Amino acid sequence: MLDLIDITKSFRTGPAETVVLNDLSLHVGEREFCSIMGGSGSGKSTLMNIIGLLDRPTRGQYRIAGEDVLAAPPDKQSSLRNRLIGFVFQSFFLLPRLNAWRNAALPLMYRGMPEAEAKRKACAMLERVGLADRMEHMPAMLSGGQKQRVAIARALVGQPKVLLADEPTGALDPKVAQEIMDLFLEVNRELGVLVLIITHDPHIAAQCPRQLRLGAGRIAQDLRVAA
Amino acid sequence: MIKQAILEAIGNLLASRQRSLLALIGIMVGAGAVIAMLTVGAIAREETARQFRAMGTDILLIRADSDQGLGNLPLAETEALPAQIRGLSLVAPFMLGGGQISAEGQSRSTSFLGVTESFAPVARVRLAAGRFISRHDRFEPFxxxxxxxAEQLSTPFNRIRVGSNIRVGRYVFTVIGVLEPSLPSPMMPADVNDSLMVSIPNGRRIMSTPQLAWGVARAAPDxxxxxxxxxxxxxxxxxxREGRVQVQSARALLAGLASQMRLFTLLLGAVGAIALVLGGVGxxxxxxxxxxERRREIGVRLAIGATRWNIQSLFLTEAAVLSLAGGAFGVLLGLAGAWGFAQMSGWAFVVSATAIPLGAGVSIATGLFFGFYPAVMASRLDPIVALRTE
Known part of the structure; x- marks a missing residue:
């Protein structure tokens, strides 16, 4: 599903060139559930941005489901992001002036879907993540765990192929974090969406069937755990 | 989608009320100035047209000049002019002065006109009561x-009417006629409504500069x-003997007024433009x-599939909503201002047909023009940088 081949990303800061990712290659298959760990500065976030089509590598090739996504012009990349990828962030990033279902429906609105249909789908997805009774709530009235559920509903509402989660449990207490992790495992199992989770938490990483560790700009460790 | 976008824009504008209000006031004042300019222009044009219609465009004003100021017209020769010049139907030389008058203990300062009997038909004044000065009156104190x-000198107990006495300096005049109200003529050096008219010999007695310097005339219709x-x-x-004669036609005056009006319109237009630019900068x-402030929101929207154009239109909609509201209030403000002007000047209030669409259009255009740069800035944000914003 995800094919990264010889991905190099370097930043020019003054005279020196900092290489963040160095000829990194990675293949992630359909329906896989991976965690990505690594110390700060190991390039986790850069890798996530490249996979999420928010950033371009300096060199290398990247295909999603066989499609060369780096060749696409910027507005085509927006539509690729919209169709193929769902994002979940550490601090939720819900739009504060939209209620739960409007937040969840946003990706569909950007596809130009009529509001009634988008609302129906967003509500179905909110129900699926366990927020059937919170459709009209504003983000400020929701708890951290509930906000993250809205964010997950928003990420999944467009039926993406890939769910990218950047420290999704970092802002939550352990009990709620585990609930969110269970939700990720469940949607992976039931919807068949590929899940990539960046995390610092070994306890979260240990529950993933495939565990990647970044070091020196490459995949330093690729561990598969039998389910 | 459009309704949603507009509702969202309104929500965002309400979230930062104070700032929105300031920008709104800027646009409002700008649009208001434009509307007021157009409407006052229309009111003034209408009023001038009305005055000229009442006065007729065949009127001519004669003025004698000398090196010391006003000159003297030869009375006999001037009155003989219609016989000599083809196309001149009537002529009325007159004197103009001013001073204090009193009646029934009421004192006023007013204009004096020393006139002949042809003045009434030439200036097109009608009598409400009594008769006009005639050529037989000469030194009669009429x-x-x-x-x-007449209205100003009247008291509730004693109205000025035919037979009333009016004192001018040492002389006491008897009122023989009261005029009907007439529109002030833009050609005349004095407003007939607010004047005391006497015969020319009497005029020489009561005026400090007894010169027969003025004349009105009518050209024949063809x-x-x-x-x-x-x-x-x-x-x-x-x-x-000495000095010159100047003769001005209504048409020449009309041209002069039109150019004055253009200047006035241009001035107000400049004020409106400056206010609009200030509003636009707001x-x-x-x-x-x-x-x-909303960098992170922009980042999120980009991440979940908004295009650059989506982001641009998000902010452009806000600018458009803001300037449309400002424009709407501005139209009201401008019309209110013009109405106030009409009330103060006593002129008829008319709304120029172009004013409202033009004011609204100009304010939206300003909003979009000045909203364009921030909108483009927003759409060019790098989603990674935008998402990293705390």
Whole structure:
């Protein structure tokens, strides 16, 4: 599903060139559930941005489901992001002036879907993540765990192929974090969406069937755990 | 989608009320100035047109000049002009002065007109009561009062009417006629409504500068007023011992007024433009701050599939909503201002048909023009940088 081949990303800061990712290659298959760990500065976030089509590598090739996504012009990349990828962030990033279902429906609105249909789908997805009774709530009235559920509903509402989660449990207490992790495992199992989770938490990483560790700009460790 | 976008824009604008209000006021004042300018222009044009309709475009004003100021018209020669010049139907030389008058303990300062009997038909004044000065009156102490002056001198107990006495310095005049109200003529050096009219010999007694310097005339309906004006000048020249004669036609005055009006419109237009630019800069300022504050939101929207155009239209919609609201209030403000002007000047209030669409259009255009740069800035944000913003 995800094919990264010889991905190099370097930043020019003054005279020196900092290489963040160095000829990194990675293949992630359909329906896989991976965690990505690594110390700060190991390039986790850069890798996530490249996979999420928010950033371009300096060199290398990247295909999603066989499609060369780096060749696409910027507005085509927006539509690729919209169709193929769902994002979940550490601090939720819900739009504060939209209620739960409007937040969840946003990706569909950007596809130009009529509001009634988008609302129906967003509500179905909110129900699926366990927020059937919170459709009209504003983000400020929701708890951290509930906000993250809205964010997950928003990420999944467009039926993406890939769910990218950047420290999704970092802002939550352990009990709620585990609930969110269970939700990720469940949607992976039931919807068949590929899940990539960046995390610092070994306890979260240990529950993933495939565990990647970044070091020196490459995949330093690729561990598969039998389910 | 559009309804949603507009509702969202309104929500965002309400979230930063104070800033929105400031930008709104800027646009409002700008649009208001434009509307007021157009409406006051229309009111003034309408009023001028009305005055000229009442006065007629065949009127001519004669003025004698000398090196010391006003000159003297030869009375006999001037009155003989209609017989000499083809196309000149009537002429009325008159004197103009001013001073204190009193009646029934009421004292006023007013204009004096020393006139002949042809003045009434030439200036198109009608009598409400009594008769006008006639050529037989000469040194008889008779006076005709304008309608406004009669009103001002009247008390609840004693109205000015035919037979009333009016004192001017050492002389006491008896009112023989009161005029009907008439529109003030833009051609005349004094408003007849607010004047005391006496015979020319009496005028020489009561005026400090007893010069017969003025005259009004009417061109015949089929004659060219400008040609008649030139003919009057040529005919009077030989009999003027010193000084010159100037003859002005209504048409020339109309042209002068039109150019004055253009200047006035241009001035108000400049004020409106400056206010609109200030309002526009206000819009730009609040949009830039808004973009800065909502960087993370922009990042999220980009990440979940918004295109650059989506982001651009998000902010452009806000600018458009803001300036449309400002424009709407501005139209009201401008109309209210013009209405106030009409009330104060006593002119008829008319709304120019172009004013409202133009004011609204101009304010939206300003909002979009000044909202464009912040919107483009927002759409060019790098989603990674935008998402990293705390």
């Amino acid at each position: 006076a005709v009062v304008g309608s406004a002056l 004659a060219d007023p400008d040609q008649v004006a030139r003919a009057i000048g040529t005919a009077l020249e030989p009999s003027m 819009v730009m300022n609040i949009m830039l701050v808004s973009v800065q």
